[in-house]
Amino acid sequence: MHSNCYHCGEKLPLRPILEHDHEFCCTGCAHVFGILQQNDLSAFYSYEPMAGTKPRKERADQFAFLDLPEIQDRYILFKNEQQIKVTLSLPSIHCSSCIYLLEHLNQIDARILHVQVHFARKEAAITFAPSLAFSELAHLLQFIGYEPDFSRIEGKDKKRNHQFLFQIGVAGFAFGSIMLWSTPEYFGLGKDNPEFRAYTSLLSFIVSIPVLLFSAKAYFISAFKALRSKTINLDVPITLGIIALYLQSLIQIFSWEGAGYMDSFAGFIFFLLIGKWFQSITYASLAFDRDYTSFFPVAVQRLDGESKTIVSVEQLSIGDTIQIRNEEIIPCDSYLCSDEAYIDYSFVTGESIPTRILKGDLVYAGGQIQGLSATLTVKALTNRSHLTQLWNETKNKIPSNQLIRYQDRIAQYFLIILLFIAFGSGIVWYFLDAALIFKVVVSVLIVACPCALALSAPFTLGNTLRALGKSGLYLKNVTVVEALTSVDTIVLDKTGTLTDPNSYEIATDYNDLDDLSFAVFVNLARQSTHPYSKVFAQQNEAIELLELQQIKEIKGEGLTAIYQGEFYQMGSALFTEIGTPKGNELLLKKGEKSARLIFKSSWRTHAIKKLIKYFGAANCYVLSGDQQQDAKELETLGFLSHHLFFKQDPQDKASAIQAFQKQGKKVLFIGDGLNDVGALGLAEVGIALSEDMFRFTPSSDAILDAKFLEQLPQLVSLGRYAKKVLQLCLAFSLSYNIFGLSIAISGQLTPLFAAIFMPVSSITIVVLSTALVQLKFRILFKS
Amino acid sequence: MGIVYLMLTISLCIAAFFLGFFFWATKNGQFDDDYGPSVRILFEDEPTNKDV
Numbered sequence: 001m002h003s004n005c006y007h008c009g010e011k012l013p014l015r016p017i018l019e020h021d022h023e024f025c026c027t028g029c030a031h032v033f034g035i036l037q038q039n040d041l042s043a044f045y046s047y048e049p050m051a052g053t054k055p056r057k058e059r060a061d062q063f064a065f066l067d068l069p070e071i072q073d074r075y076i077l078f079k080n081e082q083q084i085k086v087t088l089s090l091p092s093i094h095c096s097s098c099i100y101l102l103e104h105l106n107q108i109d110a111r112i113l114h115v116q117v118h119f120a121r122k123e124a125a126i127t128f129a130p131s132l133a134f135s136e137l138a139h140l141l142q143f144i145g146y147e148p149d150f151s152r153i154e155g156k157d158k159k160r161n162h163q164f165l166f167q168i169g170v171a172g173f174a175f176g177s178i179m180l181w182s183t184p185e186y187f188g189l190g191k192d193n194p195e196f197r198a199y200t201s202l203l204s205f206i207v208s209i210p211v212l213l214f215s216a217k218a219y220f221i222s223a224f225k226a227l228r229s230k231t232i233n234l235d236v237p238i239t240l241g242i243i244a245l246y247l248q249s250l251i252q253i254f255s256w257e258g259a260g261y262m263d264s265f266a267g268f269i270f271f272l273l274i275g276k277w278f279q280s281i282t283y284a285s286l287a288f289d290r291d292y293t294s295f296f297p298v299a300v301q302r303l304d305g306e307s308k309t310i311v312s313v314e315q316l317s318i319g320d321t322i323q324i325r326n327e328e329i330i331p332c333d334s335y336l337c338s339d340e341a342y343i344d345y346s347f348v349t350g351e352s353i354p355t356r357i358l359k360g361d362l363v364y365a366g367g368q369i370q371g372l373s374a375t376l377t378v379k380a381l382t383n384r385s386h387l388t389q390l391w392n393e394t395k396n397k398i399p400s401n402q403l404i405r406y407q408d409r410i411a412q413y414f415l416i417i418l419l420f421i422a423f424g425s426g427i428v429w430y431f432l433d434a435a436l437i438f439k440v441v442v443s444v445l446i447v448a449c450p451c452a453l454a455l456s457a458p459f460t461l462g463n464t465l466r467a468l469g470k471s472g473l474y475l476k477n478v479t480v481v482e483a484l485t486s487v488d489t490i491v492l493d494k495t496g497t498l499t500d501p502n503s504y505e506i507a508t509d510y511n512d513l514d515d516l517s518f519a520v521f522v523n524l525a526r527q528s529t530h531p532y533s534k535v536f537a538q539q540n541e542a543i544e545l546l547e548l549q550q551i552k553e554i555k556g557e558g559l560t561a562i563y564q565g566e567f568y569q570m571g572s573a574l575f576t577e578i579g580t581p582k583g584n585e586l587l588l589k590k591g592e593k594s595a596r597l598i599f600k601s602s603w604r605t606h607a608i609k610k611l612i613k614y615f616g617a618a619n620c621y622v623l624s625g626d627q628q629q630d631a632k633e634l635e636t637l638g639f640l641s642h643h644l645f646f647k648q649d650p651q652d653k654a655s656a657i658q659a660f661q662k663q664g665k666k667v668l669f670i671g672d673g674l675n676d677v678g679a680l681g682l683a684e685v686g687i688a689l690s691e692d693m694f695r696f697t698p699s700s701d702a703i704l705d706a707k708f709l710e711q712l713p714q715l716v717s718l719g720r721y722a723k724k725v726l727q728l729c730l731a732f733s734l735s736y737n738i739f740g741l742s743i744a745i746s747g748q749l750t751p752l753f754a755a756i757f758m759p760v761s762s763i764t765i766v767v768l769s770t771a772l773v774q775l776k777f778r779i780l781f782k783s
Numbered sequence: 784m785g786i787v788y789l790m791l792t793i794s795l796c797i798a799a800f801f802l803g804f805f806f807w808a809t810k811n812g813q814f815d816d817d818y819g820p821s822v823r824i825l826f827e828d829e830p831t832n833k834d835v
Contacts, residue, residue: 099823119822162810177794
């Protein structure tokens with residue numbers, strides 16, 4: 001038998017669910033399998049085995065808000081009597097089986113008329129009949145494991161930006177055409193056919209106009225901006241080269257002297273744009289810049305006297321009474337109206353144990369209700385709440401990307417030397433042959449135009465970005481590669497980063513219960529919403545259901561029940577009256593017999609050790625929102641005791657990062673929660689660690705799949721290596737430039753030479769950087 | 784010799800046609816998703832599939 005769930009591929013629990021001759025990890029997976037079987041969709045399992053996603057349990061009425069017309073309008077693209085069209089973001093789309101299943105949804109429900117999946121963006125364009133409620137559609141998707149992410153509004157308000165591809169197209173068109181009719185010129189036949197040359201030069205001129213005005217405009221704008229702010233970037237010498245090339249060509253064409261360099265001009269722009277395109281490819285399905293709104297619920301239940309209505313969060317006003325149910329997130333700062341409530345602030349503060357709140361107390365937006373639902377009175381609107389203000393505050397502190405690109409720093413020297421050479425050769429030619437001064441100076445500017453230099457960075461960094469993406473680290477853009485090479489200090493969040501939030505170790509301290517009583521306790525735990533009971537129930541999911549009587553829950557303390565006339569108690573030490581409380585425990589008691597379970601979130605030990613080894617313990621710090629209880633264990637893992645900071649609220653974390661930076665450290669911060677937002681933004685590189693790549697992550701420079709945390713050292717060294725490759729490429733391209741310059745200074749530059757020289761130098765750079773980065777990637781990860 | 788002018792003009796027109804075609808394809812989203820279509824073609828057409 002296999003040891004993995006037939007549907008989702010997760011490791012099977014001790015007692016898996018056996019259905020239809022296959023083993024499943026949970027009832028959810030088994031149900032989806034059943035549904036697919038019934039609807040002739042078993043092919044789902046043949047395209048990719050174990051391709052399913054474990055369905056998350058749906059909260060009651062989780063999608064009820066979708067039936068509100070004003071909320072529907074945000075998602076619906078088109079609507080008439082026969083059909084409704086929506087585009088939904090489905091983050092769990094990951095393989096060909098997903099595409100198969102989603103595009104055959106009409107076999108499950110005939111009211112779904114058509115589905116088209118956009119794989120790269122992880123979206124599905126769905127057309128369905130109005131007889132199917134929007135909430136039912138969401139429910140079905142959730143049930144089969146594709147929970148829609150309603151915080152991302154897709155389709156609408158998104159203008160697809162194709163301008164860049166158009167620019168490349170125009171430049172490529174001009175490049176090819178001009179080269180075609182310049183062929184005679186390359187063989188020196190142009191001089192003998194002045195009429196033909198006039199005709200082709202004119203054509204070249206016409207075709208080059210859109211290249212200059214449309215394709216190349218980004219370079220002019222960038223160079224102009226740089227000069228206006230009195231800085232120099234690589235686009236300045238590029239623009240200088242482009243203008244020299246174009247002017248020289250115009251003069252040649254209209255003085256009927258020659259055909260000019262229009263082919264080189266168009267090819268130059270074409271190659272530059274290709275380089276830009278190569279580095280601009282990013283991860284369309286990942287959101288690096290989420291704002292707070294995507295974290296809060298879209299709608300809540302408002303109580304108007306006796307009646308409940310679902311309203312969107314924006315429609316709430318101060319003084320409204322709202323009801324928040326188990327596991328829902330509080331959308332605005334409010335006062336508690338119920339007698340008491342348990343609120344999990346782990347998103348906001350990092351503190352993992354739920355806080356007990358009493359009637360009249362203030363609760364902050366961002367907290368998650370645990371257990372019984374709570375009634376609240378709105379005190380401040382979402383955009384004025386404590387958390388949102390903090391978010392905006394730290395956002396404002398983040399300096400706009402002041403990192404000067406490496407190639408721009410080089411460009412400054414490059415430009416000075418270039419102007420010097422141009423001027424110098426002008427003087428020399430004044431004495432040799434004054435008539436050629438202009439030609440030589442322009443040739444210098446043309447040949448020195450740093451095309452290969454400009455391509456080095458996009459290709460090296462773009463290749464690195466892709467290689468990192470293959471191993472689970474998704475960078476926002478290529479500037480992060482450069483920042484990554486400079487980091488020397490690593491600062492880590494504790495909860496969720498150093499610990500694995502999905503895995504608790506349950507240690508049994510002592511246990512003198514028989515199997516049946518144990519099963520009764522598992523059933524009792526299923527009734528409770530306390531985090532420990534939930535973990536206990538989850539880890540023993542396969543235990544059969546038992547009918548318990550008189551289940552009572554005393555909030556925050558424990559549960560009692562009766563089964564076959566016997567009395568069972570489960571909860572804290574005080575509640576069960578066994579010994580003294582030791583914390584992080586769950587006690588089970590039946591008559592005289594009892595058991596004690598100890599809960600501990602498990603450390604990512606392997607990854608932690610590797611990180612400390614790579615960066616050195618002296619450069620590793622921990623910032624935790626939690627209490628100090630784990631200090632000992634962190635020290636045994638290898639951290640220095642004075643590098644551990646506890647009880648850090650989001651503000652503290654941000655200031656700690658700033659303090660490190662004042663000491664001249666380049667900080668890499670790894671965090672996972674909203675409480676890390678400030679620190680993630682301030683650090684040189686902020687990496688959001690994510691268990692589930694496509695769910696909520698705070699805004700950051702990069703997203704790292706939690707599975708690959710232990711590979712981070714390799715990833716950083718790949719980044720550092722990329723910088724060396726970049727330097728090598730720059731050296732190569734500079735030597736090309738020097739060679740070209742020597743030709744230009746001696747006054748021998750011909751259109752043919754320019755037409756061959758430029759592409760050859762560019763192509764070597766592209767090949768060199770790609771090969772080197774790929775090679776290193778293989779060495780680091782394939783072995 | 785005159786023929787070469789005609790041929791150049793024609794080749795330019797053909798190139799312009801392809802440029803237009805490229806624009807059209809881009810606007811239509813032909814280059815948006817480079818994975819989906821490659822998989823979709825391999826799906827069996829099952830008789831139960833009620834096409835719209």
